[in-house]
Amino acid sequence: MSPDEFRHWGREVVDWIADYMERVEAYPVAPSVEPGEIRAQLPAQPPEEGEPFDAILRDVNAILLPGVMHWQSPNFFGYFPCNNSGPSILGEMISAGLGVQGMLWATSPACTELETHVLDWLVELLDLPRHFKSDSLGGGVIQDSASSATLCAIVTARERATAGQSNQTGVVASLTAYATAQTHSSVEKGIRIAGLGSDNLRLVETDDQYRMRSDRLRQAIAADLAAGRKPCFVCATVGTTSTTAIDPLAEIGPICRQYDLWLHVDAALAGTAALCPEFRFIHEGLEWADSYCFNPHKWMFTNFDCDCFFVRDRAALTRALSVLPDYLRNKATESGKVIDYRDWQIPLGRRFRALKLWFVIRWFGAAGLKAMVREHVALAQHLARWVDSDPRFERMAPVPLNLVCFRHRGGDAATQQILDRVNGSGKAFLSHTRLRDRLALRMCIGQTHTQRRHVEAAWRLIAEAADDLHSDKPSGS
Numbered sequence: 001m002s003p004d005e006f007r008h009w010g011r012e013v014v015d016w017i018a019d020y021m022e023r024v025e026a027y028p029v030a031p032s033v034e035p036g037e038i039r040a041q042l043p044a045q046p047p048e049e050g051e052p053f054d055a056i057l058r059d060v061n062a063i064l065l066p067g068v069m070h071w072q073s074p075n076f077f078g079y080f081p082c083n084n085s086g087p088s089i090l091g092e093m094i095s096a097g098l099g100v101q102g103m104l105w106a107t108s109p110a111c112t113e114l115e116t117h118v119l120d121w122l123v124e125l126l127d128l129p130r131h132f133k134s135d136s137l138g139g140g141v142i143q144d145s146a147s148s149a150t151l152c153a154i155v156t157a158r159e160r161a162t163a164g165q166s167n168q169t170g171v172v173a174s175l176t177a178y179a180t181a182q183t184h185s186s187v188e189k190g191i192r193i194a195g196l197g198s199d200n201l202r203l204v205e206t207d208d209q210y211r212m213r214s215d216r217l218r219q220a221i222a223a224d225l226a227a228g229r230k231p232c233f234v235c236a237t238v239g240t241t242s243t244t245a246i247d248p249l250a251e252i253g254p255i256c257r258q259y260d261l262w263l264h265v266d267a268a269l270a271g272t273a274a275l276c277p278e279f280r281f282i283h284e285g286l287e288w289a290d291s292y293c294f295n296p297h298k299w300m301f302t303n304f305d306c307d308c309f310f311v312r313d314r315a316a317l318t319r320a321l322s323v324l325p326d327y328l329r330n331k332a333t334e335s336g337k338v339i340d341y342r343d344w345q346i347p348l349g350r351r352f353r354a355l356k357l358w359f360v361i362r363w364f365g366a367a368g369l370k371a372m373v374r375e376h377v378a379l380a381q382h383l384a385r386w387v388d389s390d391p392r393f394e395r396m397a398p399v400p401l402n403l404v405c406f407r408h409r410g411g412d413a414a415t416q417q418i419l420d421r422v423n424g425s426g427k428a429f430l431s432h433t434r435l436r437d438r439l440a441l442r443m444c445i446g447q448t449h450t451q452r453r454h455v456e457a458a459w460r461l462i463a464e465a466a467d468d469l470h471s472d473k474p475s476g477s
């Protein structure tokens with residue numbers, strides 16, 4: 001593709017994306033395709049000769065679009081959001097255009113230095129502990145996902161607890177780790193990958209609001225020590241996946257310090273709320289954390305993938321992850337004056353992700369980002385009040401930020417029917433969870449373009465579905 005052809009088709013593609021942004025609200029949020037339906041429309045063999053670009057774009061529209069879940073619809077309320085925004089997409093385009101691989105400072109100094117700079121900005125913007133800034137002993141790095149950040153934290157905790165021995169000889173000590181049943185599954189996955197084993201992950205009891213009980217954490221650590229095991233890692237969550245519960249960091253932190261356990265704080269969705277001073281209560285006690293991560297690709301209007309991971313002691317992280325083959329040696333690394341982010345993550349290669357985050361922060365400004373977060377939280381609080389004032393529904397968890405969990409009092413079957421009816425309508429999309437073994441609807445308000453009218457329309461749909469539970473109308477009519 002020559003630069004002129006690229007210019008022509010690039011403009012077409014930008015128009016395509018802009019048209020999509022304009023139309024996305026009108027599409028059914030969830031696709032209604034059967035398994036295999038998309039593949040059945042694709043040729044079995046790859047093309048021998050190159051094809052015209054407009055033919056490729058036509059197939060995107062005709063074949064792929066019907067099989068897309070419209071995460072960017074303002075009527076998307078499921079899971080946690082996975083947002084994008086104009087400046088983020090444009091930053092991503094330039095990143096792809098430059099196509100740099102920033103594994104070392106030397107392989108693209110701008111890629112490394114912008115990343116360090118933007119992560120330092122985020123420490124200021126979210127008012128994070130100063131020891132996460134690059135001019136301290138710690139610092140930040142962009143990972144693809146919270147799962148990767150957590151894995152890096154677990155491996156570092158493992159190495160700290162065994163003085164680097166696990167990396168040499170394999171995991172020999174009987175290491176234990178602590179989380180709750182509400183902790184994201186990526187923690188158990190990380191525990192498995194790091195060789196600790198699921199059986200050594202203790203699920204600490206939670207209180208009536210799904211928060212880790214620090215007294216139970218202390219007891220679990222003491223029991224493991226008494227049995228000759230070596231506790232090494234705690235994951236506390238700020239904004240759990242099921243209900244956005246906030247573990248009490250100010251209680252958990254001193255316990256970790258007393259027993260020398262690595263404290264990782266996973267704030268994948270909720271961390272963004274700390275842009276606003278009035279929501280910084282979520283980070284009370286964060287100064288105890290050894291590491292922390294949050295995902296701008298969830299609620300900070302930056303397209304997937306982008307997780308920001310901060311550590312208190314960057315030397316501990318790089319000691320755990322660095323292997324230096326001769327072919328990567330270079331003068332800049334040896335000078336000790338640069339950061340080589342390859343040592344801060346699992347893969348070697350890395351994209352120029354900081355670019356899109358920089359575009360987002362500069363385009364919206366702190367004030368613009370705060371305004372969107374405030375609006376989402378306010379809408380979720382309205383929704384919680386509507387739920388509370390409808391006697392057919394029961395709220396299932398507190399709403400500290402932008403997620404409302406509720407159920408129909410008629411039970412699981414009625415709640416499931418409402419979920420199927422709303423999602424089947426294509427007009428809104430919710431997801432579900434199980435809380436104390438009861439089915440709950442989850443409605444998270446955080447899509448970049450969601451406004452009050454979208455939340456009101458979704459609530460009307462839910463209420464109508466509840467009305468029809470008692471009528472003879474078939475579900476989905």
Ligand SMILES: Cc1ncc(COP(=O)(O)O)c(C=O)c1O
Pocket residue numbers: 080144145146147148184186237239240241266267268269295307
């Ligand atoms: C609290 C929490 N942690 C971690 C994750 C995993 O995020 P990622 O897809 O970035 O690995 C999620 C995903 O929703 C989450 O809710």
